[in-house]
Amino acid sequence: MTDLDSSYDVVCIGGAMMGSSTAYFLTENPDFDGSVLVVEPDWTYDRAATTRAQNSIREQFTNELNIRLSSFGVDFIADFHEHVQVDGDSPEINFRGTGYLFLADTEELYETLERESEAQLSAGADVEMLRPGDVAQRFPYMDADQLAGARLGGMREGSFDGWALFQGLRRRAIHNGATYVKDRVVDLDVEAGRVTQIRLESGRSVACGHAVNTSGCRAKQVAAMAGVELPIEPRARTSFVFDCRTPIEGIVPLTITPVGVHFRREQNHYMTGAVPEHDVAVDYDDLDVRHDEFEDLIWPAVARFVPQFDQIGLVTSWGGQYDYNTLDHNLIVGPSSAVENLVFANGFSGHGLQQGPAVGRAISELITYGEYRTIDLSPFGYGRIERNEPIVEHAVI
Numbered sequence: 001m002t003d004l005d006s007s008y009d010v011v012c013i014g015g016a017m018m019g020s021s022t023a024y025f026l027t028e029n030p031d032f033d034g035s036v037l038v039v040e041p042d043w044t045y046d047r048a049a050t051t052r053a054q055n056s057i058r059e060q061f062t063n064e065l066n067i068r069l070s071s072f073g074v075d076f077i078a079d080f081h082e083h084v085q086v087d088g089d090s091p092e093i094n095f096r097g098t099g100y101l102f103l104a105d106t107e108e109l110y111e112t113l114e115r116e117s118e119a120q121l122s123a124g125a126d127v128e129m130l131r132p133g134d135v136a137q138r139f140p141y142m143d144a145d146q147l148a149g150a151r152l153g154g155m156r157e158g159s160f161d162g163w164a165l166f167q168g169l170r171r172r173a174i175h176n177g178a179t180y181v182k183d184r185v186v187d188l189d190v191e192a193g194r195v196t197q198i199r200l201e202s203g204r205s206v207a208c209g210h211a212v213n214t215s216g217c218r219a220k221q222v223a224a225m226a227g228v229e230l231p232i233e234p235r236a237r238t239s240f241v242f243d244c245r246t247p248i249e250g251i252v253p254l255t256i257t258p259v260g261v262h263f264r265r266e267q268n269h270y271m272t273g274a275v276p277e278h279d280v281a282v283d284y285d286d287l288d289v290r291h292d293e294f295e296d297l298i299w300p301a302v303a304r305f306v307p308q309f310d311q312i313g314l315v316t317s318w319g320g321q322y323d324y325n326t327l328d329h330n331l332i333v334g335p336s337s338a339v340e341n342l343v344f345a346n347g348f349s350g351h352g353l354q355q356g357p358a359v360g361r362a363i364s365e366l367i368t369y370g371e372y373r374t375i376d377l378s379p380f381g382y383g384r385i386e387r388n389e390p391i392v393e394h395a396v397i
């Protein structure tokens with residue numbers, strides 16, 4: 001059993017993407033000279049969203065802050081090896097810049113995509129609008145007759161190895177002095193509006209300067225330990241990998257159909273997923289595959305736009321969960337008002353891998369300087385939850 005000190009400056013509750021990114025950015029910051037403990041019960045990370053994700057990154061959000069968060073993710077991935085090296089070694093991030101392609105099958109949807117593109121361009125994203133003829137020219141495998149047009153992102157969007165991103169951050173944080181302990185947080189003692197003791201399943205407890213809630217889908221349970229309400233619930237998302245009898249030549253961007261089914265190439269196969277028709281809260285342990293989704297929802301949607309996908313075979317599938325923010329599908333970051341040293345990094349609703357580096361950096365700034373220094377994330381703070389004021393993000397996948 002790992003020996004623990006009686007007190008740490010920062011304790012991260014959950015050690016996957018958000019816990020490791022927070023630990024990484026704190027321990028990389030020369031202005032932070034405190035101690036960091038990361039509590040994580042599952043060292044295989046098998047059930048974490050981080051391990052069950054589809055590993056893509058895009059700048060095509062509609063909220064400027066979401067665009068900037070992901071843009072930092074792209075920059076971080078570009079120099080990944082320098083950031084996370086330990087003894088000259090770092091995991092291979094395998095970024096493939098294919099772009100994201102949002103399809104429109106009506107003029108109305110095309111106009112919506114076009115309107116959104118103006119905000120994206122002014123936030124620095126690289127996007128262009130395509131008409132059916134342009135789509136046919138760039139992506140000849142697509143049935144352009146089904147389209148009114150599309151919006152295509154640039155080479156800064158694409159896919160990467162999410163496991164490598166997380167492991168690189170984790171390994172480097174440990175190298176920098178963060179302590180990871182195999183245990184589970186079961187309770188938080190709160191006195192005078194501060195978390196004072198963090199109680200662990202093993203029976204031990206530690207005092208903390210700040211507690212950071214990085215527990216993914218279980219964020220609501222952890223917040224409740226301190227008497228704070230978080231509107232986050234687990235929502236089932238199944239990933240399917242299929243192959244196609246006639247493989248597609250050339251680039252296949254991550255493509256989003258008008259019904260929200262998305263697909264991209266993954267080596268010789270194609271990875272796909274959808275928002276379920278009945279998107280409701282599920283049990284925390286429910287990682288079941290929703291097999292019907294593939295036949296009833298996904299296959300018709302992808303075959304409509306890519307005729308070659310009429311003949312496909314399922315290769316594998318796995319279940320996962322979004323840590324779904326029911327107020328507005330956006331992250332909740334920063335302190336809760338009632339418990340000032342309980343900091344949230346929660347509610348990513350499907351964007352957390354790409355936003356992980358920027359959020360870890362933001363929390364490290366908040367803890368080290370008492371303010372955000374790079375991207376001001378206060379609009380994504382807990383205050384909007386209390387005021388019941390959603391932040392609008394239209395491009396939710």
Ligand SMILES: Cc1cc2nc3c(=O)[nH]c(=O)nc-3n(C[C@H](O)[C@H](O)[C@H](O)COP(=O)(O)OP(=O)(O)OC[C@H]3O[C@@H](n4cnc5c(N)ncnc54)[C@H](O)[C@@H]3O)c2cc1C
Pocket residue numbers: 013014015016017018019039040041042045047048049050051052053054055056057183184185186214215216217218222237238239273320321322345346348349350351352353354355
């Ligand atoms: C199917 C799917 C596809 C996705 N695709 C993408 C994508 O393409 N791009 C993208 O950016 N994002 C994607 N995401 C979202 C992304 O995976 C998550 O937002 C991100 O991994 C969240 O990381 P996290 O560390 O907050 O949570 P998690 O990875 O879920 O980790 C939470 C950790 O907290 C631990 N924990 C829980 N309770 C406690 C406790 N009481 N004490 C201590 N530890 C605890 C858990 O064991 C777990 O390891 C996808 C998610 C899914 C499910």
